Amino acid sequence: MTLLEAAGTSVSDRLSVTGTANALELRGVSKLFGALAALSDIDLIVKPGERRAVLGSNGAGKTTLFNCITGDFAPTTGSIRFFGEEVAAFPAQERIRRGLRRTYQISLLFSGLSVLDNVYLACCGVSRGRFSFVRPRRNDALMASAENLVHVVHLDDVRDTKVSDLSYGQQRQLEIAMALSGAPRFILFDEPAAGLSPTERQELIEILTGLPSHMGYIIIEHDMDVALRVAESVTMMHNGQIFKEGKPAEIEEDEEVQALYLGGEEGLGHG
Amino acid sequence: MALVESTPASKERDARQRDWFERIPAGYWVVCIALLIMPAFASDFTLYQVFGWSFILGMISLSLMFLGGYGGMVSLVQMSVAGLAGYMVAIFGDSAITDISLGWPWYIAIPLALIVAMIFGTIVGSLAVRTEGIYTIMITLAVAAAFFYFTRQNYAVFNGFSGFNGVLPPNLFGVDWRQSVPFYYLTLFWAAVAYFSVLYISRAPFGLALQGVRDNPRRMAALGYNVNAHRIAAYAFAALIAGTGGILLTWQSAQISPGTAGIGPAIDILVIAVIGGMSRPIGPFIGALIYVLLKTFAIDVLLSVGLSGERFQLLIGLGFLAIVFFSPDGLLGLWDRWQDYRKRDPLLDRGEDRL
Numbered sequence: 221m222t223l224l225e226a227a228g229t230s231v232s233d234r235l236s237v238t239g240t241a242n243a244l245e246l247r248g249v250s251k252l253f254g255a256l257a258a259l260s261d262i263d264l265i266v267k268p269g270e271r272r273a274v275l276g277s278n279g280a281g282k283t284t285l286f287n288c289i290t291g292d293f294a295p296t297t298g299s300i301r302f303f304g305e306e307v308a309a310f311p312a313q314e315r316i317r318r319g320l321r322r323t324y325q326i327s328l329l330f331s332g333l334s335v336l337d338n339v340y341l342a343c344c345g346v347s348r349g350r351f352s353f354v355r356p357r358r359n360d361a362l363m364a365s366a367e368n369l370v371h372v373v374h375l376d377d378v379r380d381t382k383v384s385d386l387s388y389g390q391q392r393q394l395e396i397a398m399a400l401s402g403a404p405r406f407i408l409f410d411e412p413a414a415g416l417s418p419t420e421r422q423e424l425i426e427i428l429t430g431l432p433s434h435m436g437y438i439i440i441e442h443d444m445d446v447a448l449r450v451a452e453s454v455t456m457m458h459n460g461q462i463f464k465e466g467k468p469a470e471i472e473e474d475e476e477v478q479a480l481y482l483g484g485e486e487g488l489g490h491g
Numbered sequence: 492m493a494l495v496e497s498t499p500a501s502k503e504r505d506a507r508q509r510d511w512f513e514r515i516p517a518g519y520w521v522v523c524i525a526l527l528i529m530p531a532f533a534s535d536f537t538l539y540q541v542f543g544w545s546f547i548l549g550m551i552s553l554s555l556m557f558l559g560g561y562g563g564m565v566s567l568v569q570m571s572v573a574g575l576a577g578y579m580v581a582i583f584g585d586s587a588i589t590d591i592s593l594g595w596p597w598y599i600a601i602p603l604a605l606i607v608a609m610i611f612g613t614i615v616g617s618l619a620v621r622t623e624g625i626y627t628i629m630i631t632l633a634v635a636a637a638f639f640y641f642t643r644q645n646y647a648v649f650n651g652f653s654g655f656n657g658v659l660p661p662n663l664f665g666v667d668w669r670q671s672v673p674f675y676y677l678t679l680f681w682a683a684v685a686y687f688s689v690l691y692i693s694r695a696p697f698g699l700a701l702q703g704v705r706d707n708p709r710r711m712a713a714l715g716y717n718v719n720a721h722r723i724a725a726y727a728f729a730a731l732i733a734g735t736g737g738i739l740l741t742w743q744s745a746q747i748s749p750g751t752a753g754i755g756p757a758i759d760i761l762v763i764a765v766i767g768g769m770s771r772p773i774g775p776f777i778g779a780l781i782y783v784l785l786k787t788f789a790i791d792v793l794l795s796v797g798l799s800g801e802r803f804q805l806l807i808g809l810g811f812l813a814i815v816f817f818s819p820d821g822l823l824g825l826w827d828r829w830q831d832y833r834k835r836d837p838l839l840d841r842g843e844d845r846l
Binding site: 290291292312324332333337340344345351352398401 | 692695699709718
């Protein structure tokens with residue numbers, strides 16, 4: 221069972237829907253909170269299958285960018301195209317049904333439900349069975365998909381445990397399992413390594429690098445070691461604007477970036 | 492020998508049956524059998540007035556528990572939904588008010604009454620889901636108050652203050668369903684249907700999603716769910732349960748009037764759910780039984796200790812306060828804590844208990 225199969229789709233299906241359009245195309249996206257511009261005129265293009273890291277200090281607008289892409293917040297201005305389709309006016313659930321997924325910086329899980337129920341809910345969310353009044357049967361495809369995803373993120377031992385009883389690291393792994401549910405075409409990971417132990421970080425890197433090559437993602441990550449190992453390109457943000465884009469090595473060596481973010485204790489924001 | 496040998500298929504079937512029986516705790520069997528044989532040793536008054544009424548109020552309160560416990564939406568409109576179903580049965584079916592009642596047969600009047608109740612519940616739900624917490628309580632209370640005053644002032648359809656009397660259940664299968672034993676089994680049956688439906692749905696995708704909406708609506712939207720649509724659908728299902736309870740309530744007293752679904756009864760339904768506990772579907776039925784016992788026997792208790800019987804509401808209030816004070820999550824919470832306490836190792840956990 222590959223991770224892709226566990227996510228409930230086949231390689232041929234995925235390639236056929238990918239097409240030639242950009243996975244994500246943001247043009248002139250701004251987000252104002254009163255007088256504060258959290259995002260200013262953002263242009264961002266991510267190709268299908270591309271893995272992008274978004275870096276920046278606290279308050280740079282990274283999570284706001286995610287919120288605008290997924291529909292948690294409506295952008296004040298600008299266009300957001302997902303695989304060629306304009307989605308800026310769509311509610312969050314419509315974007316998710318088109319294959320967009322995300323994880324949250326602070327785990328947003330269903331604490332009263334078990335691990336398996338959480339992933340099962342995530343699998344149902346993009347299926348027609350989400351309004352079903354009938355319990356899943358033993359051979360239910362969505363339940364099987366949920367069980368496989370629980371296995372993929374190494375949570376088999378706690379699959380029937382209530383989420384409120386999980387460790388922080390396990391909750392982060394569960395977030396990833398939920399993001400992989402259904403048929404994701406593109407995933408936004410919001411600081412998935414925050415608060416993880418070195419062993420858990422290694423597991424996370426293995427999960428991310430083990431994703432099918434055509435499944436693109438954007439990752440916000442303060443841990444440069446994780447970010448640069450799992451991303452092919454890097455976008456630096458500062459004060460709600462895109463400050464620099466390039467390959468990980470270029471960004472790492474860029475003097476301006478070093479001065480702003482990598483160099484000195486001040487720049488190393490965490491949170 | 493061939494008779495005692497079983498095929499692999501039959502073995503598998505036997506195992507499955509064993510599993511099915513084993514999964515049901517012994518306590519369930521005891522309660523189930525006790526309820527079924529209750530008419531053998533209980534008086535007509537107990538069957539009709541205590542258990543019949545408890546099952547009905549339990550059902551209406553169960554609809555609130557479904558919304559509140561699983562959906563995080565405390566709705567005070569459930570009694571109005573029940574009252575509307577009762578009114579519709581009286582209007583579409585037979586009553587002593589022949590000028591208004593249409594006299595349609597029960598197989599049209601009852602489904603129609605339930606459909607109207609569901610439509611009403613859905614409309615109120617679609618308004619209420621735009622609010623949260625205290626505001627949901629307020630908006631549903633406002634609708635309940637509006638329903639009470641509207642039915643009291645409208646004579647053309649709802650017959651104003653006096654409402655409808657002579658609203659009787661149909662003589663289906665030649666049984667007079669208002670006799671104590673048939674009515675007991677009628678209410679027990681529908682209470683069991685409502686209870687097991689809610690229990691079943693709580694583990695179906697719809698019920699799980701509703702609990703997800705309760706825990707984290709923003710995340711549910713991020714998983715592809717239309718949160719408001721789910722909440723409104725929950726209101727519709729809850730209205731079906733409340734409506735069924737409302738029809739039985741109307742049959743029990745053979746009448747429906749604005750006072751049946753007034754603000755006091757609307758709050759009583761919440762009190763019942765809180766007394767029993769909103770975490771599981773059995774809570775409202777436990778709460779309803781305690782409420783009915785208090786309401787039925789409080790006067791006798793007061794008179795027996797030489798106090799005025801007029802103060803029976805005070806005794807009910809004190810009982811409610813005592814339960815909420817000692818267990819904010821109702822009697823179910825008290826039961827859960829006692830179960831946890833029993834399971835603890837007295838040597839290992841003693842220190843933690845003191846903390």
